Amino acid sequence: MQAFTRHVISIISNIPHGKVTTYGIIAASAGNHCGARQVARILHSSSGKYNLPWHRVVNVKGEISPRKSMSHLTQKQLLKAEDVSLINGRVDLEQFLWIP
DNA sequence: ATAGTGACTATAG
C-alpha cells in the first residue's frame, strides 16, 4: 500500500452521502502527485478490497466510462438512491460536486 | 527489476 493510495482511499471514504467528486479533484487533493488516470486505477483496484463507493467518483463531465455494460446502470441507480439528480445521464457537478 | 496497462484530462481540429 503506497501513501498515495491510502490518501486516495481516505478521500473516497470521506465523500458524503449525496455528493460526487471527480478524479482530477482527488488527484489534486492527494497532492496531484500522479494523474487522474492513476486515481482511477487505484480507486478501481482498491474498490474491491476496501469496499469503496466508486460510483461517487466521476470524471469532469459528470459521468463515468463503464468498464462493464452493467456498471454505469448500477452507478445511476446508486446515485439516484442518494438523491443525486442525473441530467442526460450525467451528474450536475455544479450542484453535487464535493471538494475534500 | 521490467513491461504492459489504464473507470482521465487538456488541448487541438
Add this chain to the structure above:
DNA sequence: GCTATAGCCACTA
C-alpha cells in the same frame, strides 16, 4: 457539442 492525440505514473503480473 464531438473525435483524436499526447502526457501522465501507480498498480499488476
